[in-house]
Amino acid sequence: MSSRYEVVIGLEVHVQLLTQTKIFCGCSTRFGSNPNSQTCPVCLGLPGALPVLNRQVAEYAIMTGLATNCGIAPRSIFARKNYFYPDLPKGYQISQFELPICEHGWLDIATEEGGEKRIGITRIHMEEDAGKLLHSDDGSGSQVDLNRACTPLLEVVSEPDMRSADEAIAYLKKLHEIVKYLGVCDGNLEEGSFRCDANVSIRPWGQKEFGTRAELKNINSFRFIKQAIEYEVERQIEVIEDGGRVVQETRLFNADTGMTRSMRGKEEAHDYRYFPDPDLVPLVVSNDWIETVKQDLPELPEAKRTRYQQDLGLSDYDAEVLCAERELADYFEACLALHSNAKLCANWVMGEVTRGLNTDSIAITDCPVSAERLAGLLKRIDDSTISNKIAKTVFDAMWGSDQAADAIIEEKGLKQVTDTGAIEAIIDEIIAANMGQVEEYRGGKEKVFGFFVGQVMKASKGKANPAAVNELLKKKLQG
Ligand SMILES: [Zn+2]
Incomplete structure (x- = not known):
């Protein structure tokens, strides 16, 4: 990226809310039903029909506002955003304009240099989604499905505070993590539940005024958003270096070519003629309501990570991995509640559990080994009934059955041999059968020690207590 220009990025994110019903009526928001059945x-925008605000939508907006450090407006207004499109039967979208429900928030992101940077959030407002057009493959016509019409969205608008594609992605991932933790959105980018538009411009270093921006639309993965921004920055630099001017326009990203192309220019930009919707009363949010929502907020990812590091003594990395998904953190904590060793618990959740889930392509919420059963297994590692290695065998057996760890250990005879007499007997046999190596060891070749440990473990079918084996072997080999 050319160092002569500073990159300026602002993001608008549409968050589809996980309510049972739509924002202004009682229709279901379920996905995938027959067209126009909901x-x-x-x-449908029929004349005379009156919208009524879904209380849950307002509550989700307040939750999101609080989690992103916004002020919650005591009084906010719904407005009509007027435009015509076949999937918008009313001829206007109900949104918020002058008085949105949340304003002046921020999120701190980690920078590449290891520091933190604060990204401002201008506003968060509530609005309804439009319907969907279905175009026939042969070009013979289009149909409209209004099941999605009136489903609730939050639009989260950032300040133009980001200076690179990486910063934009860091901000987006943070916001994404928060709405998923709050349970207000499923966060599915591919299905469009979390949609991002990026406003990108460049300016010579030191210049105060912003350059002309292009808006990138319809990008459905973090990777593509990064690619699209990086492509767009290079494109704008080229335009300017070639003596041209960047024009204000909306551009679409093509994931196949990795390029953006113009969709519509400024001359086609809408004048939405916003005005307050006379069918909806102002939304009044009392302090009591805000306090109640605040009390019920779940622990947010950042606070959780800090707690894992400070209170549980886990590393940055462990805390990061475990807190990436709220459900994974919940599983870890359920296991930890029954077992006090946080590090062992973390290792197993990030190791065997995650590996199993990945192999079988299942979510942690469907994990065949419950947190209770895992805790039962970890207890047996801690009290030296089994070694960590044998525990993996037990875990595999648990994955395919409903049995508890103890039952499997008993049934398969996997109890660790800690009886020194039994271990000594094995060691004596191994030593007798490998006198050559014994001489080598005694001659100073200490590497041979590993060979003996391996032989003893093998002879005991992995059940000998490794610490006891090490200790006894050292004694015997020294002769
Ligand atoms: Zn309806």
């Missing part, structure tokens, strides 16, 4: 006069 509609009523309100979301």
